[in-house]
Amino acid sequence: MKSFLTRLLSGIILVALIFATCWYGGGLLWLFLLLIGYIGQMEFYKVFGIQDKSPGFAGYLGTALWMMGVHVASGGGLTAKTEGMWLILMVVFLLIMAVYVFTFPKYDTQQIMAAFFGIVYVPVMLSFIYQTRMLESGLQLVWLIFFCSWGCDTFAYCTGMLLGKHKLAPVLSPKKSIEGAVGGVAGAALLGAVYAGIMTAPVLEYALICAVGAVASQIGDLAASAIKRQHGIKDYGRLIPGHGGILDRFDSVIVTAPMIYILAVALIG
Structure with missing residues (x-):
């Protein structure tokens, strides 16, 4: 219970920092x-x-x-x-x-x-x-990075728990499934579409950006895991209690951010 509360508290603080700095x-x-x-x-x-x-x-x-x-x-x-x-x-x-x-x-x-x-x-x-x-619409667009990474991760986890049967990367990450990966992409696209509707932005473009970003997010997550596995380490660091280091928490964001930027410039301008 104590470890869960520690993880929850550090997660809340991290999200608050990201929200405040991205907003400002x-x-x-x-x-x-x-x-x-x-x-x-x-x-x-x-x-x-x-x-x-x-x-x-x-x-x-x-x-x-x-x-x-x-x-x-x-x-x-x-x-x-x-x-x-x-x-x-x-x-x-x-x-x-x-x-x-x-x-x-x-x-x-x-x-x-x-x-x-x-x-x-x-x-x-x-x-x-x-x-x-x-970017000109940066305050609106920047949140797509986190929808694609952390939102995709949540949808992938839930879909995998409910429907997961076929392993995505059995050696590298035995718990991840193809069904979960597809659910993560679909969930991120849905988040993008709903967000676009709320912000009166182009729904199709936002959904597409989030779907592609979600694919990049999952590859980034697996790549970070591969590096750790190959070098025999569990976490990159211990800076964030219950989460590990910066790379443990931002492994998917790192790959998603440039993808969102490029797609936003190309599709929205």
Whole structure:
């Protein structure tokens, strides 16, 4: 009972923080995402033993450069500064490769690849929450990210409990079913449609965005589980009582955020 209450309380606090920062937007949301991006990146680097090593420090610097670039480009979204953002990624890549060659053979290729991937996987992906919020209809669109990730997860769990028979990924996640996955996508689409009706927004587009986002969400969740399984860890961290680390709670959001941003720009503008 105590563990359930702890999990519930920490979950409520987390949701309140996300709601407040996404509602307010601007610099507050940017700082919040920078903070959890750094923590999540550190959790990921810890898996590969580089959280306090030169490749990790190069990665943290890369995150700072990327997030500053995102903040500068926020007036028109990433598309307004595409070349500049690619330049930042190229500089970060060269920085990490410089660490590799000038300290060779101190770090293996897996650690170096993890240093760069950790930037893209955590802070770069999370930054699309900010980018979505900064769109013209951002206050309305940003919630789709969480409908697709956490809403899909809830619908998938309930559908799987009631109808689940065929395993989705039996080795990786034995409890997940194909029926649950389909239910999660359908549930997310339904949430999107209902939300669109309430907000007098295009129903079909919102439902489609949420359905595609839900597929991305489930792949993101399984991918995070695969990394943990391969490296023999249960949780990425212990920051959030009852939930684990940032990556344990945001594993699906990380993949969903850029998908929602891209689809929102393409279908809604």
